[in-house]
Amino acid sequence: MxxxxxxxxxxxxxxxxxxxxxxxxxxxxxxxxxxxxxxxxxxMPETLHRAPIAIVDEDASPLSLRIASAFYPPQFMPPAAVAQSEVDAGMDAGIYTFALIIPPGFQRDVLAGRAPALQLAVDATRMTQAFNGAGAIQQIVLTEVAAFVQRYRGTAAPAPVELVLRSRFNxxxxxxxxxxxxxxxxxxxxxxxxxxxxxxxxxxxxxxxxxxxxxxxxxxxxxxxxxxxxxxxxxxxxxxxxxxxxxxxxxxxxxxxxxxxxxxxxxxxxxxxxxxxxxxxxxxxxxxxxxxxxxxxxxxxxxxxxxxxxxxxxxxxxxxxxxxxxxxxxxxxxxxxxxxxxxxxxxxxxxxxxxxxxxxxxxxxxxxxxxxxxxx
Incomplete structure (x- = not known):
């Protein structure tokens, strides 16, 4: 042995x-x-980190400025204010992954309850980031619009059920x-x-x-x-x-x-x-x-x-x-x-x-x- x-x-x-x-x-x-x-x-490619975004603000209202200021690092890069004619060229060149277009009269229509539409252009070649980013942008826009309409973030009626999230291990x-x-x-x-x-x-x-x-x-x-x-x-x-x-x-x-x-x-x-x-x-x-x-x-x-x-x-x-x-x-x-x-x-x-x-x-x-x- x-x-x-x-x-x-x-x-x-x-x-x-x-x-x-x-x-x-x-x-x-x-x-x-x-x-x-x-x-x-x-x-990690699926993580939304410093995603480039452009905003076409044709409304120039307090609500549109509020939406534009809601995008910041580390999830997004500071938004680039561009004209409508610059969107296609910027996305073709790969400069922007997202382009949010706010139409004229957007704030007026929101306050009048007419449910105006926003356009979000997404570079789908960046698949994972595009999927996560589109959902995040939608959530940010809806949150800012709801807060603007309510005038104050805490005035919303309480939900009948409260879901408390506890993240374990991470x-x-x-x-x-x-x-x-x-x-x-x-x-x-x-x-x-x-x-x-x-x-x-x-x-x-x-x-x-x-x-x-x-x-x-x-x-x-x-x-x-x-x-x-x-x-x-x-x-x-x-x-x-x-x-x-x-x-x-x-x-x-x-x-x-x-x-x-x-x-x-x-x-x-x-x-x-x-x-x-x-x-x-x-x-x-x-x-x-x-x-x-x-x-x-x-x-x-x-x-x-x-x-x-x-x-x-x-x-x-x-x-x-x-x-x-x-x-x-x-x-x-x-x-x-x-x-x-x-x-x-x-x-x-x-x-x-x-x-x-x-x-x-x-x-x-x-x-x-x-x-x-x-x-x-």
Whole structure:
């Protein structure tokens, strides 16, 4: 047993030195767990942030001025006062996403109860921002018109029912919180599969796998060395990203236990690193491995519940994805990081990750033995 552990340790150290001499992989790890995680919080396209808007005020009344002054950062840029003839040219050039046209006599018609119409031109090529912005502009205009007609904001008759909103786990409704943590969870799967698979393919291309076969080591020791070394690299990168990027740069408060999340990540890495080795034994070169990663990662990430709630998926898809480690890792990761869940809540996901990891490791080990047996 002592000799086996020593072999696994030394082979793992060899893998770490091999990764250290691969600058492309090091840059990829820093990029994925650094810039990519940060950009997910600061570049969420569905967030209405500094949207450019133009206002054509043909009424020039106190009500139209009040509406124009209601648009301000950070949701909108300060409105640009333009003429009717400048709207089409500005939207064609992509200068304005929205153009609100207030017709002449608008205030007079409102006070007379004639329900005048406003025109809102929207650049629909910016789909998400256009959808959210159109609703926000409609709400702003209706609110300002109602307040102007009532003369005072507090004179409206009380509603028969009052709905009190309590936002839990994300009190400011900042979508960047969700984006940055989801990006981190997704990158764990991709980077771990890539590192383990690339390590095996690199040894095959350089001919070092034949040298290992001539040494007194077993396929199990070789595979365990790759699993613990590459898993450790990803685990350290996750901890650094969680502390330095998510907490430090983005300022997202992590509700749950970081240690419990790292434990969950370690169990997930046990499955994904084995998956990477299995995929590397199926392919013969790095380009083939890269193509296979695309085919595997897309359904794993899209159907895991990170981007779309599992409840909105077909029942057959939900049942099939229970065999994927990403489903349980996403559920446990979101529960810990978003809602501060403890071990009593996420233990079913941890048990599922351990079971799936053991199955994946056994299947990958069998395939790995067969592959190196053919090489010998």
């Amino acid at each position: 002592r000799r086996t552990l020593a072999n696994i340790y030394r082979l793992g150290v060899k893998e770490l030195w091999g990764l250290w001499r691969d600058p492309a992989m090091l840059v990829l790890i820093v990029f994925m767990f650094g810039f990519s995680v940060y950009s997910a919080a600061r570049a 009190q400011t409704l900042d979508k960047g919180w969700f984006g940055t943590m989801t990006q981190l969870i997704n990158h764990v799967t991709m980077v771990s599969i890539l590192l383990c698979g690339a390590a095996l393919i690199r040894e095959r291309e350089h001919g070092t796998i034949e040298h290992l076969l001539a040494m007194p080591v077993t396929p199990t020791e070789i595979m365990l060395a790759k699993v613990w070394s590459m898993g450790l690299v990803v685990l350290v990168a996750v901890a650094a990203s969680l502390q330095g990027v998510i907490r430090g740069l983005v300022g997202v408060p992590v509700e749950g236990s970081v240690a419990l999340f790292l434990l969950t990540t370690a169990l997930h890495l046990f499955a994904t690193t084995a998956m990477g080795i299995f995929m590397a034994t199926v392919t013969r070169s790095m380009p083939q491995f890269a193509l296979l990663i695309i085919l595997v990662l897309l359904p794993l990430q899209m159907l895991s519940g990170g981007s779309t709630p599992r409840e909105s998926m077909p029942e057959l898809v939900r049942d099939l994805m229970l065999a994927a480690p990403t489903t349980h890792f996403t559920m446990a990761g979101q529960a810990i990081l978003f809602r501060g869940a403890g071990l009593s809540v996420v233990w079913p996901q941890l048990a599922a990750l351990g079971t799936i990891g053991a199955v994946f490791f056994a299947v990958a080990l069998r395939r790995f033995r067969r592959t190196i047996g053919q090489m010998a």
